[in-house]
Amino acid sequence: MRFLTAGESHGPGLTTIIEGVPAHLPLTQEDINVELKRRQGGHGRGRRMKIEKDLVTITSGVRHGMTTGAPIALTVTNDDYVHWEQVMSAEPLKAEDEHRVQTKTITRPRPGHADLNGAIKYNHRDMRNILERSSARETTMRVAVGSVAKKLLKELGITVGVHVVNIGGVKASGTYQSIDELIERAEASAVRCIDEEASEQMKTAIDEAKKNGDSIGGVVQVVATGMPQGVGSHVHYDRKLDGKIAGAVMSINAFKGVEVGIGFEAANLPGSQVHDEIYWNEDEGYKRSTNRLGGFEGGMTTGMPIVINGVMKPIPTLYKPLKSVDIDSKETFEASIERSDSCAVPAAAVVCENVVAFELANSLLEMFSADRFDRLKEQIDAHIEEASRF
Numbered sequence: 001m002r003f004l005t006a007g008e009s010h011g012p013g014l015t016t017i018i019e020g021v022p023a024h025l026p027l028t029q030e031d032i033n034v035e036l037k038r039r040q041g042g043h044g045r046g047r048r049m050k051i052e053k054d055l056v057t058i059t060s061g062v063r064h065g066m067t068t069g070a071p072i073a074l075t076v077t078n079d080d081y082v083h084w085e086q087v088m089s090a091e092p093l094k095a096e097d098e099h100r101v102q103t104k105t106i107t108r109p110r111p112g113h114a115d116l117n118g119a120i121k122y123n124h125r126d127m128r129n130i131l132e133r134s135s136a137r138e139t140t141m142r143v144a145v146g147s148v149a150k151k152l153l154k155e156l157g158i159t160v161g162v163h164v165v166n167i168g169g170v171k172a173s174g175t176y177q178s179i180d181e182l183i184e185r186a187e188a189s190a191v192r193c194i195d196e197e198a199s200e201q202m203k204t205a206i207d208e209a210k211k212n213g214d215s216i217g218g219v220v221q222v223v224a225t226g227m228p229q230g231v232g233s234h235v236h237y238d239r240k241l242d243g244k245i246a247g248a249v250m251s252i253n254a255f256k257g258v259e260v261g262i263g264f265e266a267a268n269l270p271g272s273q274v275h276d277e278i279y280w281n282e283d284e285g286y287k288r289s290t291n292r293l294g295g296f297e298g299g300m301t302t303g304m305p306i307v308i309n310g311v312m313k314p315i316p317t318l319y320k321p322l323k324s325v326d327i328d329s330k331e332t333f334e335a336s337i338e339r340s341d342s343c344a345v346p347a348a349a350v351v352c353e354n355v356v357a358f359e360l361a362n363s364l365l366e367m368f369s370a371d372r373f374d375r376l377k378e379q380i381d382a383h384i385e386e387a388s389r390f
Protein backbone atom coordinates (compact mmCIF):
# COMPACT_ATOMS: atom_id res chain seq x y z
CA MET A 1 0.00 0.00 0.00
CA ARG A 2 1.30 3.49 -0.74
CA PHE A 3 -0.19 6.96 -0.79
CA LEU A 4 0.45 10.54 -1.80
CA THR A 5 -1.19 13.63 -0.35
CA ALA A 6 -1.68 17.03 -1.97
CA GLY A 7 -3.27 20.29 -0.96
CA GLU A 8 -2.52 23.59 0.75
CA SER A 9 -3.85 24.87 4.05
CA HIS A 10 -5.93 27.70 2.53
CA GLY A 11 -6.27 26.28 -0.99
CA PRO A 12 -9.45 24.72 -2.38
CA GLY A 13 -8.92 21.39 -0.64
CA LEU A 14 -6.89 18.31 0.12
CA THR A 15 -6.48 15.10 -1.85
CA THR A 16 -4.98 11.68 -1.38
CA ILE A 17 -4.64 8.58 -3.53
CA ILE A 18 -4.08 5.26 -1.77
CA GLU A 19 -2.91 2.39 -3.92
CA GLY A 20 -2.85 -1.26 -2.93
CA VAL A 21 -5.94 -1.58 -0.72
CA PRO A 22 -7.33 -5.11 -1.20
CA ALA A 23 -10.65 -5.61 -3.00
CA HIS A 24 -13.82 -6.45 -0.99
CA LEU A 25 -13.02 -4.43 2.13
CA PRO A 26 -16.21 -2.77 3.41
CA LEU A 27 -15.60 1.01 3.41
CA THR A 28 -17.87 4.07 3.61
CA GLN A 29 -17.32 7.81 3.76
CA GLU A 30 -18.67 7.68 7.30
CA ASP A 31 -15.79 5.34 8.36
CA ILE A 32 -13.40 8.11 7.31
CA ASN A 33 -15.45 11.06 8.60
CA VAL A 34 -15.51 9.65 12.14
CA GLU A 35 -11.71 9.81 12.25
CA LEU A 36 -11.57 13.26 10.62
CA LYS A 37 -13.92 14.62 13.28
CA ARG A 38 -11.76 13.18 16.06
CA ARG A 39 -8.71 14.99 14.61
CA GLN A 40 -10.49 18.32 14.63
CA GLY A 41 -11.36 18.19 18.30
CA GLY A 42 -9.51 18.41 21.60
CA HIS A 43 -9.00 21.22 24.08
CA GLY A 44 -6.61 23.94 22.85
CA ARG A 45 -7.57 24.15 19.18
CA GLY A 46 -7.83 27.61 17.60
CA ARG A 47 -10.49 29.44 15.56
CA ARG A 48 -9.71 27.66 12.28
CA MET A 49 -11.35 24.46 13.50
CA LYS A 50 -14.63 26.37 13.93
CA ILE A 51 -14.57 27.14 10.19
CA GLU A 52 -13.69 23.67 8.88
CA LYS A 53 -16.10 20.74 8.83
CA ASP A 54 -13.89 18.02 7.45
CA LEU A 55 -16.01 15.66 5.38
CA VAL A 56 -14.50 13.31 2.83
CA THR A 57 -15.67 12.50 -0.68
CA ILE A 58 -14.57 9.15 -2.10
CA THR A 59 -14.09 9.65 -5.83
CA SER A 60 -12.51 6.34 -6.79
CA GLY A 61 -11.86 2.78 -5.68
CA VAL A 62 -15.05 2.12 -3.71
CA ARG A 63 -18.38 0.90 -5.09
CA HIS A 64 -21.54 0.24 -3.08
CA GLY A 65 -19.60 0.31 0.18
CA MET A 66 -16.83 -2.09 -0.93
CA THR A 67 -13.30 -1.45 -2.16
CA THR A 68 -12.72 -2.64 -5.71
CA GLY A 69 -8.92 -3.01 -5.59
CA ALA A 70 -8.48 0.16 -7.68
CA PRO A 71 -6.68 3.21 -6.25
CA ILE A 72 -8.83 4.95 -3.63
CA ALA A 73 -9.04 8.71 -4.16
CA LEU A 74 -10.25 10.92 -1.31
CA THR A 75 -10.89 14.66 -1.18
CA VAL A 76 -11.70 17.11 1.62
CA THR A 77 -12.74 20.70 0.90
CA ASN A 78 -11.18 23.62 2.81
CA ASP A 79 -14.18 25.69 3.94
CA ASP A 80 -11.78 28.58 4.72
CA TYR A 81 -10.92 28.81 0.98
CA VAL A 82 -13.79 31.28 0.40
CA HIS A 83 -11.73 33.83 2.37
CA TRP A 84 -8.54 33.07 0.41
CA GLU A 85 -9.72 32.63 -3.18
CA GLN A 86 -7.72 35.48 -4.72
CA VAL A 87 -4.66 34.79 -2.54
CA MET A 88 -4.54 31.07 -3.32
CA SER A 89 -5.87 31.01 -6.89
CA ALA A 90 -4.03 28.81 -9.41
CA GLU A 91 -4.77 31.34 -12.16
CA PRO A 92 -2.23 34.07 -13.10
CA LEU A 93 -2.48 37.05 -10.72
CA LYS A 94 -5.11 39.60 -11.80
CA ALA A 95 -4.36 43.32 -11.39
CA GLU A 96 -7.47 43.79 -9.22
CA ASP A 97 -6.28 41.10 -6.78
CA GLU A 98 -2.74 42.42 -6.36
CA HIS A 99 -3.42 44.47 -3.23
CA ARG A 100 -5.21 41.65 -1.41
CA VAL A 101 -2.44 39.18 -2.30
CA GLN A 102 0.22 41.64 -1.09
CA THR A 103 -1.45 41.94 2.31
CA LYS A 104 -1.02 38.18 2.71
CA THR A 105 2.57 38.04 1.43
CA ILE A 106 4.96 36.69 4.07
CA THR A 107 8.49 38.05 4.32
CA ARG A 108 8.89 37.41 8.05
CA PRO A 109 9.77 33.77 8.79
CA ARG A 110 8.16 32.31 11.92
CA PRO A 111 10.63 30.60 14.27
CA GLY A 112 9.87 26.89 14.56
CA HIS A 113 8.19 26.69 11.13
CA ALA A 114 9.43 25.59 7.69
CA ASP A 115 9.23 29.20 6.39
CA LEU A 116 12.88 30.27 6.14
CA ASN A 117 14.45 26.91 5.22
CA GLY A 118 11.79 26.29 2.57
CA ALA A 119 12.08 29.82 1.16
CA ILE A 120 15.85 29.46 0.73
CA LYS A 121 15.56 25.95 -0.72
CA TYR A 122 12.77 26.73 -3.23
CA ASN A 123 13.74 30.38 -3.81
CA HIS A 124 10.42 31.92 -2.76
CA ARG A 125 10.49 35.55 -1.62
CA ASP A 126 6.86 35.10 -0.50
CA MET A 127 7.02 32.47 2.21
CA ARG A 128 3.30 31.78 1.90
CA ASN A 129 4.43 29.33 -0.80
CA ILE A 130 6.10 27.34 2.00
CA LEU A 131 3.65 27.88 4.84
CA GLU A 132 0.65 26.65 2.89
CA ARG A 133 2.08 23.19 2.35
CA SER A 134 4.05 22.84 5.60
CA SER A 135 0.89 23.47 7.64
CA ALA A 136 -0.45 20.58 9.69
CA ARG A 137 -3.66 20.96 7.69
CA GLU A 138 -2.05 18.16 5.63
CA THR A 139 -2.50 15.77 8.55
CA THR A 140 -6.20 15.65 7.61
CA MET A 141 -5.21 13.42 4.72
CA ARG A 142 -2.84 11.34 6.82
CA VAL A 143 -5.83 10.60 9.05
CA ALA A 144 -8.06 9.86 6.04
CA VAL A 145 -5.49 7.30 4.85
CA GLY A 146 -5.12 5.92 8.36
CA SER A 147 -8.86 5.48 8.67
CA VAL A 148 -8.84 3.15 5.65
CA ALA A 149 -5.97 1.24 7.28
CA LYS A 150 -7.88 1.13 10.57
CA LYS A 151 -10.91 -0.32 8.79
CA LEU A 152 -8.75 -3.09 7.34
CA LEU A 153 -7.16 -3.78 10.73
CA LYS A 154 -10.57 -3.84 12.43
CA GLU A 155 -11.85 -6.46 9.99
CA LEU A 156 -8.78 -8.54 10.93
CA GLY A 157 -9.46 -8.18 14.67
CA ILE A 158 -6.66 -5.64 15.24
CA THR A 159 -7.51 -2.56 17.32
CA VAL A 160 -5.56 0.69 17.51
CA GLY A 161 -6.16 3.42 20.08
CA VAL A 162 -4.43 6.47 21.53
CA HIS A 163 -4.34 8.49 24.71
CA VAL A 164 -2.48 11.55 25.93
CA VAL A 165 0.04 10.85 28.68
CA ASN A 166 1.62 14.29 29.18
CA ILE A 167 0.67 17.86 28.37
CA GLY A 168 3.09 20.62 29.31
CA GLY A 169 4.62 18.47 32.06
CA VAL A 170 1.29 17.32 33.58
CA LYS A 171 1.59 13.53 33.50
CA ALA A 172 -1.24 11.00 33.46
CA SER A 173 -1.09 8.05 35.81
CA GLY A 174 -4.31 6.27 34.84
CA THR A 175 -4.30 2.56 34.00
CA TYR A 176 -6.72 0.58 31.84
CA GLN A 177 -7.67 -3.07 31.62
CA SER A 178 -8.43 -3.38 27.89
CA ILE A 179 -7.86 -1.42 24.73
CA ASP A 180 -11.63 -0.89 24.40
CA GLU A 181 -11.61 0.78 27.82
CA LEU A 182 -8.61 2.90 26.80
CA ILE A 183 -10.37 4.09 23.65
CA GLU A 184 -13.64 4.81 25.43
CA ARG A 185 -12.03 6.75 28.28
CA ALA A 186 -9.67 8.69 26.00
CA GLU A 187 -12.52 9.71 23.68
CA ALA A 188 -14.63 10.88 26.62
CA SER A 189 -11.95 13.35 27.72
CA ALA A 190 -11.44 16.85 26.26
CA VAL A 191 -7.69 16.19 26.22
CA ARG A 192 -7.90 12.43 25.39
CA CYS A 193 -6.34 11.53 28.72
CA ILE A 194 -7.68 8.52 30.62
CA ASP A 195 -6.65 9.94 34.02
CA GLU A 196 -9.57 12.21 34.98
CA GLU A 197 -7.65 14.25 37.52
CA ALA A 198 -4.72 14.80 35.17
CA SER A 199 -7.19 15.72 32.37
CA GLU A 200 -8.45 18.66 34.40
CA GLN A 201 -4.91 19.78 35.17
CA MET A 202 -3.96 19.48 31.50
CA LYS A 203 -6.93 21.62 30.48
CA THR A 204 -5.91 24.24 33.03
CA ALA A 205 -2.31 24.13 31.76
CA ILE A 206 -3.52 24.70 28.18
CA ASP A 207 -5.77 27.62 29.25
CA GLU A 208 -2.94 29.10 31.28
CA ALA A 209 -0.50 28.87 28.34
CA LYS A 210 -3.08 30.49 26.06
CA LYS A 211 -3.68 33.32 28.56
CA ASN A 212 0.07 33.95 28.67
CA GLY A 213 0.29 34.01 24.86
CA ASP A 214 2.32 30.82 25.01
CA SER A 215 1.90 27.19 23.86
CA ILE A 216 2.60 23.73 25.28
CA GLY A 217 3.40 20.31 23.86
CA GLY A 218 3.13 16.80 25.24
CA VAL A 219 3.37 13.06 24.78
CA VAL A 220 0.79 10.74 23.18
CA GLN A 221 0.72 6.97 23.43
CA VAL A 222 -0.58 4.70 20.68
CA VAL A 223 -1.54 1.14 21.64
CA ALA A 224 -2.44 -1.64 19.18
CA THR A 225 -3.63 -5.11 20.08
CA GLY A 226 -4.18 -8.22 17.99
CA MET A 227 -1.16 -7.91 15.69
CA PRO A 228 0.08 -11.38 14.78
CA GLN A 229 3.60 -12.43 15.73
CA GLY A 230 6.51 -12.04 13.28
CA VAL A 231 5.26 -9.09 11.22
CA GLY A 232 8.08 -6.86 9.94
CA SER A 233 11.55 -8.35 9.48
CA HIS A 234 15.03 -8.48 11.00
CA VAL A 235 16.72 -9.14 7.62
CA HIS A 236 17.15 -5.60 6.32
CA TYR A 237 17.16 -2.12 7.88
CA ASP A 238 14.26 -0.84 5.79
CA ARG A 239 12.02 -3.79 6.63
CA LYS A 240 12.14 -3.32 10.41
CA LEU A 241 8.59 -2.41 11.38
CA ASP A 242 9.52 -0.49 14.55
CA GLY A 243 11.85 1.63 12.40
CA LYS A 244 9.10 2.34 9.89
CA ILE A 245 6.70 3.34 12.64
CA ALA A 246 9.33 5.63 14.18
CA GLY A 247 9.80 7.35 10.80
CA ALA A 248 6.06 7.76 10.34
CA VAL A 249 5.58 9.28 13.80
CA MET A 250 8.53 11.64 13.33
CA SER A 251 7.02 12.82 10.04
CA ILE A 252 4.01 14.34 11.83
CA ASN A 253 4.32 18.12 12.12
CA ALA A 254 5.91 19.16 15.42
CA PHE A 255 6.78 15.61 16.55
CA LYS A 256 10.31 15.59 17.92
CA GLY A 257 10.73 12.12 19.39
CA VAL A 258 9.39 8.60 19.41
CA GLU A 259 9.72 5.70 21.82
CA VAL A 260 8.89 2.01 21.43
CA GLY A 261 7.77 0.52 24.76
CA ILE A 262 9.73 1.98 27.67
CA GLY A 263 11.94 3.78 25.11
CA PHE A 264 14.47 6.18 26.63
CA GLU A 265 13.89 4.74 30.12
CA ALA A 266 15.81 1.64 28.93
CA ALA A 267 19.00 3.68 29.27
CA ASN A 268 18.53 3.86 33.05
CA LEU A 269 17.72 0.20 33.73
CA PRO A 270 19.68 -3.08 33.79
CA GLY A 271 18.89 -5.64 31.06
CA SER A 272 17.01 -7.84 33.52
CA GLN A 273 14.46 -5.03 33.93
CA VAL A 274 14.17 -4.25 30.23
CA HIS A 275 13.76 -7.55 28.40
CA ASP A 276 10.53 -9.52 28.55
CA GLU A 277 10.68 -13.17 29.62
CA ILE A 278 9.08 -15.72 27.29
CA TYR A 279 6.66 -18.40 28.45
CA TRP A 280 4.48 -20.93 26.68
CA ASN A 281 1.22 -22.70 27.46
CA GLU A 282 -1.28 -24.81 25.53
CA ASP A 283 -3.99 -22.12 25.33
CA GLU A 284 -1.93 -19.01 24.51
CA GLY A 285 1.17 -20.37 22.75
CA TYR A 286 4.21 -18.10 23.22
CA LYS A 287 3.76 -14.96 25.35
CA ARG A 288 5.88 -12.45 27.23
CA SER A 289 5.29 -12.02 30.96
CA THR A 290 5.92 -8.25 30.62
CA ASN A 291 5.77 -5.89 27.63
CA ARG A 292 8.54 -3.41 28.31
CA LEU A 293 9.76 -3.59 24.71
CA GLY A 294 6.36 -2.48 23.45
CA GLY A 295 5.57 -5.44 21.18
CA PHE A 296 8.81 -5.50 19.15
CA GLU A 297 11.95 -7.65 19.03
CA GLY A 298 14.29 -7.65 16.03
CA GLY A 299 12.09 -5.33 13.98
CA MET A 300 9.20 -7.82 14.22
CA THR A 301 6.04 -7.98 16.28
CA THR A 302 6.04 -10.27 19.32
CA GLY A 303 2.24 -10.59 19.39
CA MET A 304 2.13 -8.48 22.57
CA PRO A 305 0.38 -5.06 22.45
CA ILE A 306 2.30 -2.49 20.42
CA VAL A 307 3.09 0.60 22.49
CA ILE A 308 4.46 3.73 20.82
CA ASN A 309 5.02 7.13 22.46
CA GLY A 310 5.32 10.29 20.36
CA VAL A 311 6.54 13.64 21.66
CA MET A 312 5.06 16.86 20.26
CA LYS A 313 6.84 20.16 20.76
CA PRO A 314 4.81 23.25 21.78
CA ILE A 315 3.07 24.97 18.85
CA PRO A 316 5.61 27.41 17.34
CA THR A 317 3.25 30.30 16.51
CA LEU A 318 2.86 32.27 19.73
CA TYR A 319 0.72 35.25 20.68
CA LYS A 320 3.77 36.21 22.78
CA PRO A 321 5.98 36.96 19.78
CA LEU A 322 9.45 35.57 19.15
CA LYS A 323 12.13 37.58 17.37
CA SER A 324 12.88 36.95 13.70
CA VAL A 325 14.26 38.83 10.68
CA ASP A 326 12.39 40.30 7.70
CA ILE A 327 13.99 38.78 4.57
CA ASP A 328 13.48 42.00 2.56
CA SER A 329 14.61 44.68 5.04
CA LYS A 330 16.82 42.33 7.12
CA GLU A 331 15.44 44.13 10.18
CA THR A 332 14.59 42.33 13.38
CA PHE A 333 10.89 42.23 14.23
CA GLU A 334 8.62 40.44 16.64
CA ALA A 335 6.18 38.14 14.84
CA SER A 336 2.50 39.00 15.27
CA ILE A 337 -0.21 36.44 14.56
CA GLU A 338 -3.90 36.36 13.72
CA ARG A 339 -4.82 32.94 15.11
CA SER A 340 -3.26 29.64 16.16
CA ASP A 341 -3.83 26.52 18.21
CA SER A 342 -2.37 26.90 21.72
CA CYS A 343 -2.06 23.14 22.14
CA ALA A 344 -2.77 20.55 19.46
CA VAL A 345 -1.57 17.49 21.39
CA PRO A 346 -5.07 15.90 21.69
CA ALA A 347 -5.63 16.40 17.94
CA ALA A 348 -2.14 15.22 17.05
CA ALA A 349 -2.78 12.07 19.10
CA VAL A 350 -5.36 11.08 16.49
CA VAL A 351 -2.85 11.76 13.71
CA CYS A 352 -0.28 9.61 15.51
CA GLU A 353 -2.77 6.76 15.93
CA ASN A 354 -3.62 6.87 12.24
CA VAL A 355 -0.06 6.96 10.93
CA VAL A 356 0.79 3.96 13.12
CA ALA A 357 -2.34 2.19 11.82
CA PHE A 358 -1.14 2.73 8.25
CA GLU A 359 2.26 1.18 8.98
CA LEU A 360 0.68 -1.82 10.72
CA ALA A 361 -1.79 -2.44 7.88
CA ASN A 362 0.90 -1.95 5.28
CA SER A 363 3.23 -4.42 6.98
CA LEU A 364 0.50 -7.08 6.80
CA LEU A 365 -0.15 -6.35 3.13
CA GLU A 366 3.58 -6.74 2.45
CA MET A 367 3.76 -10.08 4.25
CA PHE A 368 0.59 -11.72 2.94
CA SER A 369 -1.21 -11.93 -0.39
CA ALA A 370 -3.14 -8.72 -0.64
CA ASP A 371 -5.29 -8.42 -3.77
CA ARG A 372 -8.43 -9.78 -2.08
CA PHE A 373 -9.47 -9.16 1.50
CA ASP A 374 -10.79 -12.74 1.97
CA ARG A 375 -7.43 -14.25 0.91
CA LEU A 376 -5.58 -11.83 3.16
CA LYS A 377 -7.69 -12.85 6.14
CA GLU A 378 -7.36 -16.57 5.36
CA GLN A 379 -3.59 -16.30 5.24
CA ILE A 380 -3.31 -14.26 8.41
CA ASP A 381 -5.58 -16.70 10.26
CA ALA A 382 -3.41 -19.59 9.00
CA HIS A 383 -0.26 -17.79 10.16
CA ILE A 384 -1.73 -17.18 13.63
CA GLU A 385 -2.76 -20.86 13.86
CA GLU A 386 0.69 -22.01 12.77
CA ALA A 387 2.43 -19.70 15.27
CA SER A 388 0.27 -21.06 18.09
CA ARG A 389 1.39 -24.63 17.29
CA PHE A 390 5.05 -23.72 16.66
Ligand SMILES: Cc1cc2nc3c(=O)[nH]c(=O)nc-3n(C[C@H](O)[C@H](O)[C@H](O)COP(=O)(O)O)c2cc1C
Binds near residue numbers: 134253255316344
Ligand atom coordinates in the same frame (compact mmCIF):
# COMPACT_ATOMS: atom_id res chain seq x y z
C1 LIG B 1 -2.71 18.79 14.54
C2 LIG B 1 -1.66 19.86 14.49
C3 LIG B 1 -2.04 21.20 14.58
C4 LIG B 1 -1.08 22.20 14.54
N1 LIG B 1 -1.49 23.50 14.65
C5 LIG B 1 -0.57 24.49 14.62
C6 LIG B 1 -0.97 25.86 14.76
O1 LIG B 1 -2.15 26.19 14.91
N2 LIG B 1 0.00 26.80 14.74
C7 LIG B 1 1.33 26.49 14.59
O2 LIG B 1 2.17 27.36 14.60
N3 LIG B 1 1.73 25.20 14.44
C8 LIG B 1 0.81 24.20 14.47
N4 LIG B 1 1.24 22.89 14.33
C9 LIG B 1 2.68 22.60 14.22
C10 LIG B 1 3.33 23.03 12.91
O3 LIG B 1 2.61 22.55 11.80
C11 LIG B 1 4.78 22.55 12.84
O4 LIG B 1 5.46 22.83 14.02
C12 LIG B 1 5.50 23.22 11.67
O5 LIG B 1 4.92 22.79 10.45
C13 LIG B 1 7.01 22.93 11.62
O6 LIG B 1 7.29 21.57 11.52
P1 LIG B 1 8.22 20.83 12.59
O7 LIG B 1 7.73 21.32 13.94
O8 LIG B 1 7.92 19.38 12.41
O9 LIG B 1 9.61 21.21 12.35
C14 LIG B 1 0.29 21.87 14.40
C15 LIG B 1 0.67 20.51 14.31
C16 LIG B 1 -0.29 19.52 14.37
C17 LIG B 1 0.14 18.08 14.28
Ligand SMILES: C=C(O[C@@H]1CC(C(=O)O)=C[C@@H](OP(=O)(O)O)[C@H]1O)C(=O)O
Binds near residue numbers: 046048052
Ligand atom coordinates in the same frame (compact mmCIF):
# COMPACT_ATOMS: atom_id res chain seq x y z
C1 LIG C 1 -5.92 23.75 9.65
C2 LIG C 1 -5.45 22.94 10.57
O1 LIG C 1 -4.48 23.26 11.48
C3 LIG C 1 -3.72 24.41 11.24
C4 LIG C 1 -2.27 24.01 11.38
C5 LIG C 1 -1.40 25.19 11.40
C6 LIG C 1 0.05 24.94 11.21
O2 LIG C 1 0.80 25.94 11.11
O3 LIG C 1 0.47 23.78 11.17
C7 LIG C 1 -1.88 26.46 11.64
C8 LIG C 1 -3.32 26.75 11.84
O4 LIG C 1 -3.91 27.15 10.62
P1 LIG C 1 -4.45 28.64 10.37
O5 LIG C 1 -3.21 29.46 10.25
O6 LIG C 1 -5.26 28.60 9.13
O7 LIG C 1 -5.25 28.98 11.59
C9 LIG C 1 -4.07 25.49 12.26
O8 LIG C 1 -5.45 25.74 12.27
C10 LIG C 1 -5.92 21.56 10.74
O9 LIG C 1 -5.39 20.89 11.66
O10 LIG C 1 -6.82 21.15 9.99
